[in-house]
Amino acid sequence: MATSMTNLWLFTLLVPLSELHAQVAAPRADTIKINVRKGLSESYMNGQIKHVSDFINRFNASTSDNAGGMRMFELFNEDDQRLSVSGRIHDAYGYKVNLFIQTVTEKHTKMPKRGPVTAKIGLKVGYNGTLDTLTVHLRKDYTADSAAYWHVTRVIAPAQLPEEKLNTRKSHSAENKVELPPNAHEVSFVPLLRGLDDYQSLAPFTPCLECRDAAWRKVENALQSGRMTAEAVVSNKIYLAAGDWEIELSEFIREKENSGWLISDLIEKNAVMK
Amino acid sequence: MMKYIYIFLLLFSGIGRLHAQPEMDQKRLAEFQKLTQQRVNDLQLYISLIADKSLSIEQREQAVELAVSLFEKDYMVNGKRRTPYVQVSRRNGTISSVPVRIYFKNLMNVKFDKVEITYYDAAVVSEFEKGTDGNYHATATYYQQFKGMDKKGNLIYGSRDRKDIRVTAQSAAVYAQAGKEDLKIFFGDITVRDTVPIPGF
Numbered sequence: 026m027a028t029s030m031t032n033l034w035l036f037t038l039l040v041p042l043s044e045l046h047a048q049v050a051a052p053r054a055d056t057i058k059i060n061v062r063k064g065l066s067e068s069y070m071n072g073q074i075k076h077v078s079d080f081i082n083r084f085n086a087s088t089s090d091n092a093g094g095m096r097m098f099e100l101f102n103e104d105d106q107r108l109s110v111s112g113r114i115h116d117a118y119g120y121k122v123n124l125f126i127q128t129v130t131e132k133h134t135k136m137p138k139r140g141p142v143t144a145k146i147g148l149k150v151g152y153n154g155t156l157d158t159l160t161v162h163l164r165k166d167y168t169a170d171s172a173a174y175w176h177v178t179r180v181i182a183p184a185q186l187p188e189e190k191l192n193t194r195k196s197h198s199a200e201n202k203v204e205l206p207p208n209a210h211e212v213s214f215v216p217l218l219r220g221l222d223d224y225q226s227l228a229p230f231t232p233c234l235e236c237r238d239a240a241w242r243k244v245e246n247a248l249q250s251g252r253m254t255a256e257a258v259v260s261n262k263i264y265l266a267a268g269d270w271e272i273e274l275s276e277f278i279r280e281k282e283n284s285g286w287l288i289s290d291l292i293e294k295n296a297v298m299k
Numbered sequence: 300m301m302k303y304i305y306i307f308l309l310l311f312s313g314i315g316r317l318h319a320q321p322e323m324d325q326k327r328l329a330e331f332q333k334l335t336q337q338r339v340n341d342l343q344l345y346i347s348l349i350a351d352k353s354l355s356i357e358q359r360e361q362a363v364e365l366a367v368s369l370f371e372k373d374y375m376v377n378g379k380r381r382t383p384y385v386q387v388s389r390r391n392g393t394i395s396s397v398p399v400r401i402y403f404k405n406l407m408n409v410k411f412d413k414v415e416i417t418y419y420d421a422a423v424v425s426e427f428e429k430g431t432d433g434n435y436h437a438t439a440t441y442y443q444q445f446k447g448m449d450k451k452g453n454l455i456y457g458s459r460d461r462k463d464i465r466v467t468a469q470s471a472a473v474y475a476q477a478g479k480e481d482l483k484i485f486f487g488d489i490t491v492r493d494t495v496p497i498p499g500f
Contacts, residue, residue, distance in 0.1 A: 063418045075440045076425035138426075149394070172429045207430030207467075210438050213490045215386065215465060223376040257386070257394040278461060278492055 072282030074100075077211060077263060080274060080286045081136050084267065088133050097126045102277060102287040121291050125270055134268040139167060144175065146214050147260035148221075150183065152253045157183035159244060159255070163217070173209040175217060177231040182240045186247060214258045221248065221255040262289070269294050323427070323435060323482065331482055332424040332437070335466050338484050339422040339439050342369055342464075346443075349406050350414040363403045370399050371467060371485045383465075387491045399489070411447030411455060418443055427468055435468040435482060442494075463490040 074080045080100070087096035101108065107118035128134070142165040150159045160181035167173050208216035208230070220230060225248050231237055237245075247253035263274045263286070273290035277283075323331075348354060348362035373382045385402040388394045397405070422441040430436045440463050447456040465487035 063420050070419050070442055075423045076438060078426045079423075168431060170429075172431045172433070174431045207432040207434065207436060209428045209430040209436045210425065210465070213386075213463060215463075215488050215490055216436075219384075219488060223379075223381060257388070278494055280459075280494055 067280065069280050069282045069284055072284070074285035074287065077142075077265075077274065077286055078138065081138060081265070084136050088129050088135065094126050094130050097130060098122075099283065100288050102275070102289050103283045104277075105289070118291075121293065125291050125293075129267055129270070132268060136265060136267050139173070141165075141266050143178075143264045144211065144214070145260075145262045145264075146217075146258055148218070148255050149257045149259045150253050150255050152183065152186060152247060155185070156256075157185060158259065159183055159253075161217075163214075165211075175208050175211065175214070175230070176233065176236075177227055177241075178233070178236050179238070180227065180241050180244050182243045186243055186253070188243060188246075211261075211263060214261065218255055218258055225249055225251065266294075323429075328427045328435065331427060331435070331468050331484065335424045335437065335439050335468075335484055336422050338369055338466075338486070339424075339441060339464070342366060342486070343416075343418050343441070343443075345369075346403075346406065347416050349403055350409070350416055352411075352413060359407055363400070363407065366403050367400050369486050371487050383487050383489070385489045385491060387493070389493045402489075409447060412450045413448040413452065415446040415448065416443060417446075422464075424466070427466075437466045437468070439464045439466050439486075459494050461492045461494050463492075465489070 074083065083100060084097070087094075087100065101122060105118075107116055108122065144163040144165075146161050146163065148159040148161060150157055161177055162179040162181075163175045164178050165173060165175050208214075208220060210216070217230065221227070227241065227245050227248060231241065244253065248255075261276050265272045265274065271292040271294055272288050273292070274286045275289035277285065277287055345362045345366035349359050349366065351359070354362075370383045373380055375381070382398045382400070384396045384398050386394065386396045419442040422439045424440075425438045427435040427437045440461065442459060442461055444459045445457060446454055448454055467485050467487055468482035469485060
């Protein structure tokens with residue numbers, strides 16, 4: 026009996042060890058060490074702001090020290106016609122840019138990684154054989170367990186889109202049974218585009234009921250009926266808050282250092298109230 | 300009696316391991332950014348092998364399978380089978396989408412005698428962010444230069460593309476059950492943006 030009990034205890038102790046495995050993060054066994062030809066190293070590849078998180082890092086770095094003014098100016102689209110080609114900034118936008126740089130560098134304004142973010146994207150949509158643009162306003166929200174997601178706050182339907190009769194049964198299904206698909210990241214909003222294609226509905230991306238206005242329902246009906254298909258994201262603007270300012274970011278894919286996510290406009294919040 | 304002792308011990312021996320999945324800390328997520336770079340390197344290697352016409356068809360088909368294995372598995376939505384796809388945006392405004400497997404097969408069958416693919420040194424991986432599915436998501440970006448040549452080595456077609464790959468770090472179920480949270484990297488949809496055609500083509 027004593028021997029049996031000892032065996033039992035030893036057996037019990039071994040049970041948790043049965044799940045000890047190598048870490049998943051270890052290099053895969055199928056990683057073949059062959060030199061792939063690599064050689065492109067133009068400066069724009071390092072200089073380009075490829076992701077919004079990269080923009081936030083650079084913004085915060087440029088407001089950390091007193092010499093950040095020039096570095097901040099590099100975050101603007103240098104090809105913007107409103108910024109003088111001769112180096113002299115002369116119009117209202119130029120004045121605003123100067124004021125912005127001065128304010129955020131003096132106050133050492135920091136942009137939070139998980140602060141308020143909104144977006145306005147243009148979707149190329151097909152409807153009965155014709156192509157048009159659907160404008161979608163989005164807001165990034167965070168759940169209680171720290172998950173991020175973009176949700177639709179407003180849509181501007183294409184002008185030519187007619188009213189359609191709602192398929193109530195399908196609408197009910199789309200609104201109540203489909204969970205919000207993961208669409209945390211914003212590069213080209215491909216997950217959103219994919220979701221519209223997969224679900225044929227805006228509903229999984231529009232949890233706020235007050236956002237579902239007449240234009241939203243018009244687009245929703247067209248998607249559900251299959252008459253409208255979302256084909257590509259053709260324009261992409263993101264809005265971030267920085268102190269008393271709202272920054273509009275646009276993506277400039279070009280082969281120069283001043284490229285990627287850059288500031289394309291500024292909005293001074295509470296300008297009159299101050 | 301012994302039978303009950305066995306059942307008792309088996310039932311309660313694992314209780315100490317039952318707890319909620321922990322959040323991934325920033326240090327661990329940074330490690331997964333590096334792991335993603337390694338996976339992108341693997342993908343770049345497989346793409347080079349797929350396009351290399353000096354290799355046998357079998358070797359290149361094997362490279363297609365290895366490349367596809369880096370991507371998320373097919374999934375079902377609204378009764379339809381879905382697979383990761385590649386969206387190609389050209390400078391002339393055309394945009395097309397094809398499933399990744401078809402994209403790699405097309406690369407295998409390009410009508411050039413010789414193909415040369417060059418990559419930028421390392422992919423830039425965005426910070427991982429938790430999604431509503433509980434997985435972590437990021438984007439890996441890299442540049443690829445493609446040159447298609449004839450038998451004499453004359454350039455017939457060339458372009459430089461920026462590629463954005465959706466990356467999902469999925470919780471590995473076996474580890475999560477054991478209370479040892481860890482993630483596994485999979486690729487999702489790819490966006491290919493034609494940045495510049497090589498001069499003359």
